[in-house]
Structures are given as structure tokens and as C-alpha cells.
Amino acid sequence: MKLTGSVPVLACTQLEACLAFYQSALHFVIIRQRRSEQGVEWVYLVSGSCFLMLEKTRYKPQPETQALRLYLYTDDITALHHFLQARGLGPGEIKTTAYGMREFEIDDPDGHRLSIGEKT
Secondary structure (H helix, E strand, O other), X not given: OOOOOOOOEEEEOOHXXXXXXXXHHHOOEEEEEEEEOOEEEEEEEXXXXXXXXXXXXXXXXXXXXXXXXXXXXXXXXXXXXXXXXXXXXOOOOOEEOOOOEEEEEEEXXXXXXXXXXXEO
């Protein structure tokens, strides 16, 4: 028996804002979604070979207990950084790491920390 993949699920108090961020900033597209009278409740997304689920919640995780951080890979860190800067989304500075990556960090509208990197 082996694991065949994983899909992170982010709890979002501002699901519509998070969905718009992932679609416009990182080119995720909707695979499936569940709606109710209150709007979108859950959404399954893909961008390239990255999958992600967003789920509406009423409870925002507290920063001291929110240990989740997503690490996403890109094939052009400079272009993606400029793209996000041009949209006023405030990505952090690109840094070169000791472990062979060029990377930066950015937060989504709900405060989930994303690290985005490219192998050097």
C-alpha cells in the first residue's frame, strides 16, 4: 500500500476573496465547487500539477496555532514575482536559500502563508 497524492484543504473565513486570489494571482481554475444559499461553501482547484481545496469556515485560526504553510513551485520565480507586484499583492523579497532555491512569501486574503520557489 502506498499514498498516491495529497491535496491541502485551507479553511477560509473569506472564501470568495481567497478564491479570487488563487484564480487571479496563481492561475488556479475550478474543478468542482459546492454552493448553498449562502454562496460558495467548498471549491476544488488546480493550477498546473498543483491541487488545492478551499473550505468556508466561521472560525479564523489564530496566528499562534496556524502552523500550515504551503510551498508552491514555479518555473519562473522572477516573472511570477513581478506579476504579483504589478497587481499590488505585496509578495516578499526574492531570496536565494542555502538549500538551492530562489523563493518569496505571500499571504492569501485569509492569512495563509505561501512560499513560492524555483530551483536554482
